[in-house]
Amino acid sequence: MDSAIKARYEARAKIMKALAHSTRLFIVDELSRGERCVCELTEMIGADTSTVSKHLSQLKSAGIVADDKRGLQVYYSLKMPCVMGFFGCMESVLHTQAHQQMKLVSLGE
Amino acid sequence: MDSAIKARYEARAKIMKALAHSTRLFIVDELSRGERCVCELTEMIGADTSTVSKHLSQLKSAGIVADDKRGLQVYYSLKMPCVMGFFGCMESVLHTQAHQQMKLVSLGE
DNA sequence: CGTCTATTTGGCTACATTACCAAATAGTCA
DNA sequence: TGACTATTTGGTAATGTAGCCAAATAGACG
Numbered sequence: 211m212d213s214a215i216k217a218r219y220e221a222r223a224k225i226m227k228a229l230a231h232s233t234r235l236f237i238v239d240e241l242s243r244g245e246r247c248v249c250e251l252t253e254m255i256g257a258d259t260s261t262v263s264k265h266l267s268q269l270k271s272a273g274i275v276a277d278d279k280r281g282l283q284v285y286y287s288l289k290m291p292c293v294m295g296f297f298g299c300m301e302s303v304l305h306t307q308a309h310q311q312m313k314l315v316s317l318g319e
Numbered sequence: 320m321d322s323a324i325k326a327r328y329e330a331r332a333k334i335m336k337a338l339a340h341s342t343r344l345f346i347v348d349e350l351s352r353g354e355r356c357v358c359e360l361t362e363m364i365g366a367d368t369s370t371v372s373k374h375l376s377q378l379k380s381a382g383i384v385a386d387d388k389r390g391l392q393v394y395y396s397l398k399m400p401c402v403m404g405f406f407g408c409m410e411s412v413l414h415t416q417a418h419q420q421m422k423l424v425s426l427g428e
Numbered sequence: 429c430g431t432c433t434a435t436t437t438g439g440c441t442a443c444a445t446t447a448c449c450a451a452a453t454a455g456t457c458a
Numbered sequence: 459t460g461a462c463t464a465t466t467t468g469g470t471a472a473t474g475t476a477g478c479c480a481a482a483t484a485g486a487c488g
Contacts, residue, residue, distance in 0.1 A: 211345065211364055219341035219348075222409045230339040231476085232328035236320065239328075248435060256320055261477055263436055273416045282434050282485060290415070292408035299401035300331045306399070307382045340446085357465060370447055372466055391455060391464045430488090437482070445474070452467070458460090 228272030229293065233257070234265050237286075241275060242294050245287040337381030338402065342366070343374050346395075350384060351403050354396040 229235060233255055240246055240254065252262045266286055269275040276289040288294075338344060342364055349355060349363065361371045375395055378384040385398040397403075 215345075216341060219344045221413055222344050222406070223339055223341040225409050225412050226335060226339040226344065226405070227475095230332055230335040232325060232332040233476095235328045235331050235335065236324075249433095254320060258478055259435070260437080260479080263434095264476080267436080273412045279435090279485085282432095284435060290408065290412050292411060295404055295408060296335070297331070299399065299404060300334050302401060303334050303382045303399050304330055336445095358463095367448055368465070369449080369467080372464095373446085376466080388455085388465090391462095393465060432486085432488100434485090435483080437480105439480085440478090441476100443474105443476080446472085448470090450467105450469085453465080454463100455465100456461100456463080458462100 225272050225274070228268050228274055229296070231265065233262075234269055237262075237265060237269065238274065238288060238293060239297070241286060241288040242291065245278070245285045247283040247285050249283065251286070334381050334383070337377050337383055338405070340374065342371070343378055346371075346374060346378065347383065347397060347402060348406070350395060350397040351400065354387070354394045356392040356394050358392065360395070 229238065236255065237251055240251065248259065248263055248266065251266070252259045255262055266275065266277070270277055270286075274288070274290050274293060275286050278285045278287070338347065345364065346360055349360065357368065357372055357375065360375070361368045364371055375384065375386070379386055379395075383397070383399050383402060384395050387394045387396070
């Protein structure tokens with residue numbers, strides 16, 4: 211594979227990698243309903259603040275969220291709302307899987 | 320975070336992880352233009368056959384592609400064409416990044 | 429200024445992923 | 459059946475990722 215083409219797929223993969231974690235998907239979903247500070251997200255997620263901060267920094271460096279410091283808090287917001295379209299597709303993949311699973315079970319597999 | 324909700328995000332993350340690799344994104348893109356056998360993909364990618372086979376098996380177990388053995392060859396096809404919608408969004412993220420990069424440079428950063 | 433609070437960064441360990449090689453499997457065809 | 463081809467699977471070493479704790483940073487406010 212040509213190295214220019216490869217670099218193109220790697221740039222895309224960086225974005226997908228940023229979304230390839232349950233906590234980060236939760237964050238994106240939550241931010242789709244409005245901006246949230248790190249402390250709010252930390253509370254909802256129930257992990258160490260430093261862990262949540264690192265997840266946010268990955269999303270930020272992928273260009274998916276933006277941060278805005280106001281007073282003591284840093285508010286994050288979804289910069290690329292188009293990623294929300296991924297959720298619908300993911301759900302349809304999961305439904306299809308569930309459907310096929312049932313068919314296999316009913317065949318006695 | 321509630322464990323049922325967490326499981327939901329983890330199921331989604333599994334699908335995103337399957338797409339979080341440049342080679343697998345290339346495969347999905349290629350399969351969007353029609354089915355291909357492992358040997359054709361291996362040739363285009365230029366990696367070991369076993370490596371390509373493992374990438375395909377990840378995409379398959381995530382429910383994104385389907386395989387069909389015909390004769391000596393196994394043909395893979397894209398089962399979830401909705402993932403192609405991701406590409407447009409990834410490109411817009413990349414364009415936004417490139418745009419912001421230029422602004423920073425022009426400010427002498 | 430000093431203290432308090434929110435967030436980020438560095439360090440470390442445990443775990444996951446990738447790629448290659450070698451070997452196993454499965455179908456084809458003489 | 460036996461040789462051949464396409465693909466998958468197992469093993470292993472190198473690399474990447476996630477989480478926690480501790481320490482650093484930065485703004486707010488007395």
